[in-house]
Amino acid sequence: MSHAIQHLCNGLIRRSIELRALYRHAATQVGEPGLRTVLEEEAQSLSQVIAELQAQMRSHDNAPATRRRVIGAVRYQFDTLIPRNDDAWIRLLAHHEQILLRAFERSLSKLGPGDMTTALRRQLSRLHSIDLDMNSLSKAIGVGH
Template sequence: MSRAPHYNALIRRGIDDRALYRRALSQVREPGLQALLGENLQTLDALIGDLQAHVHAAGRTPARHGTLAGAIRSVLADMAVGMAGNRDSAWVHYLARNECALLHVFEQQLARASDDSARVLRVQLSRLHGIHKDMHCLAGTTHG
């Protein structure tokens, strides 16, 4: 049985996160942080594109948009960052928390995946772990 429908949920969540990274990239000031967010955006683009290709190859329509929850998280991020004394730091902490949630969703899907789907998800999970480590290192936090 194809797991492509489950990929669409992951794609939507990835699109939500990518939108947050784009928003953060447009607002942070520190050049090193801008570079890191740009790299993480490229990683999310690749992750989303790969999953969309798998859905398409399974003869299904891949998700192209995020979720309502993602739009709400975006508004909350704007509010939280807008009230912060240090916007760069606020974005790092917000993205780090959000990254935990995305990683958790992927880990849950991997735990329930068939062998073929598990192989696909492990590649994507490896990418997410890199982003996760970057953000938590900057935030001075650990996976929650």
């Protein structure tokens, strides 16, 4: 695996770690128990994405990312300091989910055929499922996604 592909994949892992942390935090902040459950499930789905990408990196004898980016940690601090109601959490998570989804799609467009492309396509499918959930929640609160 080239250094460029390793860097690209580790960037996706870091972004996924950042979003998972935000989902977990939001799940502790929302008032609606059903929403809390959905957000916890989305965090678990992201954990699977992360674990599978890390395993793929290891299978190529590369060290996978295990932490978020510095800018991601700063953004997390900012996002979690502002008090939000349930609707605001949904909007914020939907926004960040779209950013992650686009990052995966851009990365796939840069990769040629190979193991990492297959792994990213599998994870992209999982991310689309999370995005559909967030889209449904966004529509339920009357926000375009």
